[in-house]
Amino acid sequence: xxxxxxxxxxxxxxxxxxxxxxxxxxxxxxxxxxxxxxxxxxxxxxxxxxxxxxxxxxxxxxxxxxxxxxxxxxxxxxxxxxxxxxxxxxxxxxxxxxxxxxxxxxxxxxxxxxxxxxxxxxxxxxxxxxxxxxxxxxxxxxxxxxxxxxxxxxxxxxxxxxxxxxxxxxxxxxxxxxxxxxxxxxxxxxxxxxxxxxxxxxxxxxxxxxxxxxxxxxxxxxxxxxxxxxxxxxxxxxxxxxxxxxxxxxxxxxxxxxxxxxxxxxxxxxxxxxxxxxxxxxxxxxxxxxxxxxxxxxxxxxxxxxxxxxxxxxxxxxxxxxxxxxxxxxxxxxxxxxxxxxxxxxxxxxxxxxxxxxxxxxxxxxxxxxxxxxxxxxxxxx
Amino acid sequence: xxxxxxxxxxxxxxxxxxxxxxxxxxxxxxxxxxxxxxxxxxxxxxxxxxxxxxxxxxxxxxxxxxxxxxxxxxxxxxxxxxxxxxxxxxxxxxxxxxxxxxxxxxxxxxxxxxxx
Numbered sequence: 001x002x003x004x005x006x007x008x009x010x011x012x013x014x015x016x017x018x019x020x021x022x023x024x025x026x027x028x029x030x031x032x033x034x035x036x037x038x039x040x041x042x043x044x045x046x047x048x049x050x051x052x053x054x055x056x057x058x059x060x061x062x063x064x065x066x067x068x069x070x071x072x073x074x075x076x077x078x079x080x081x082x083x084x085x086x087x088x089x090x091x092x093x094x095x096x097x098x099x100x101x102x103x104x105x106x107x108x109x110x111x112x113x114x115x116x117x118x119x120x121x122x123x124x125x126x127x128x129x130x131x132x133x134x135x136x137x138x139x140x141x142x143x144x145x146x147x148x149x150x151x152x153x154x155x156x157x158x159x160x161x162x163x164x165x166x167x168x169x170x171x172x173x174x175x176x177x178x179x180x181x182x183x184x185x186x187x188x189x190x191x192x193x194x195x196x197x198x199x200x201x202x203x204x205x206x207x208x209x210x211x212x213x214x215x216x217x218x219x220x221x222x223x224x225x226x227x228x229x230x231x232x233x234x235x236x237x238x239x240x241x242x243x244x245x246x247x248x249x250x251x252x253x254x255x256x257x258x259x260x261x262x263x264x265x266x267x268x269x270x271x272x273x274x275x276x277x278x279x280x281x282x283x284x285x286x287x288x289x290x291x292x293x294x295x296x297x298x299x300x301x302x303x304x305x306x307x308x309x310x311x312x313x314x315x316x317x318x319x320x321x322x323x324x325x326x327x328x329x330x331x332x333x334x335x336x337x338x339x340x341x342x343x344x345x346x347x348x349x350x351x352x353x354x355x356x357x358x359x360x361x362x363x364x365x366x367x368x369x370x371x372x373x374x375x376x377x378x379x380x381x382x
Numbered sequence: 383x384x385x386x387x388x389x390x391x392x393x394x395x396x397x398x399x400x401x402x403x404x405x406x407x408x409x410x411x412x413x414x415x416x417x418x419x420x421x422x423x424x425x426x427x428x429x430x431x432x433x434x435x436x437x438x439x440x441x442x443x444x445x446x447x448x449x450x451x452x453x454x455x456x457x458x459x460x461x462x463x464x465x466x467x468x469x470x471x472x473x474x475x476x477x478x479x480x481x482x483x484x485x486x487x488x489x490x491x492x493x494x495x496x497x498x
Binding site: 118121332365370 | 407410411413414415416417418419421422423472473476477480481483485486487
């Protein structure tokens with residue numbers, strides 16, 4: 001099993017390398033599986049020499065990170081600033097906020113709204129963090145190569161957190177202050193990608209954010225109702241942004257060092273293929289999620305993987321996958337309950353579905369999402 | 383730490399409660415919200431309140447009772463109900479307050495309770 005996963009991981013690497021150059025094959029899933037099988041054979045040959053398990057995507061990524069020694073000096077002071085903001089010695093909850101304040105000059109009240117904390121708490125947090133930077137003597141510099149990759153990761157995560165916070169609020173009626181945060185995160189993403197040209201994950205994050213942002217106009221219907229990704233009108237997606245995302249991801253993949261953000265972007269890229277093919281290739285998406293789980297098994301990734309599995313292998317496979325997620329981590333995680341409800345409904349387990357829908361509705365912040373779930377809960381089971 | 387989530391609703395929200403077409407969505411959203419609070423293990427208590435017009439206020443001034451019909455203050459948004467929750471900190475309380483159905487139309491006030 002582990003060997004099979006590794007082979008899939010290798011196939012993904014190959015896919016990320018060759019798709020942008022050769023174009024996505026007509027049926028990427030078959031291609032990926034074929035490539036995986038081929039690499040499994042290769043790996044088996046290697047295994048005779050090397051008794052330890054074949055390197056998985058995780059290891060490839062780790063090695064890639066080790067090789068990421070970049071001997072360049074970055075003249076831009078903003079980059080140093082970003083690294084200071086995302087220093088491991090700084091409280092994780094404050095990194096993104098600090099970045100928004102120092103690099104983009106946003107005020108504490110606005111940052112507080114975006115992250116749903118009180119303005120007083122946010123101001124105190126920022127003041128404490130700055131004191132900590134002084135006391136701990138965190139240096140204003142770009143970290144040295146052995147440290148660089150992990151430090152880049154914290155910078156990227158902080159930018160992604162800002163984007164995620166802006167992403168929650170969509171279109172009509174939503175707080176425009178939070179909407180703006182997505183744009184600002186993209187701006188930061190561009191900056192980092194430009195300042196760290198040899199870091200494919202920075203490009204991966206930029207591609208991911210662009211793909212998601214491109215769909216903003218399609219996420220609400222004419223009446224303001226929530227439209228799930230699978231029902232979105234692709235004609236409403238911002239094409240230039242999709243194209244830019246594809247180019248950026250292609251550039252990232254040239255480095256041959258896949259990682260979490262590149263894989264997430266690749267998943268969105270697979271969804272974006274619907275513009276051309278008119279259908280969603282769930283096999284490819286499920287496969288990419290498997291790769292993602294090897295890099296970063298977040299709850300979000302696990303729920304996404306389960307959703308893809310449900311499309312590929314049926315609702316019960318999807319349900320089995322989400323049921324494997326530890327209970328304590330999903331108590332307040334809305335997407336888990338929404339997916340669970342939909343899957344139970346598809347399986348005709350109406351009473352359980354109703355309970356899960358209720359839970360998802362109760363955990364939704366967005367009124368449009370709540371209404372969508374109410375309608376879905378009442379629909380006759382298929 | 384215990385916090386009280388005070389729900390301030392506007393006229394239109396109150397009207398929704400009895401609107402034939404929309405009341406199911408209104409009550410359903412609160413039922414779901416209450417259920418989510420309960421299942422997350424943070425719910426201490428709370429109550430939904432009848433319409434502000436049903437309120438009566440009373441003051442004692444110089445030993446004299448002053449009784450009036452209607453709520454304490456004439457404002458666009460009136461208290462419609464409250465929840466008491468037990469969560470580790472204010473950030474968590476705000477997370478829950480944001481999910482309250484009235485957050486998208488009215489205003490939610492989050493106040494820490496005094497220690498008992």
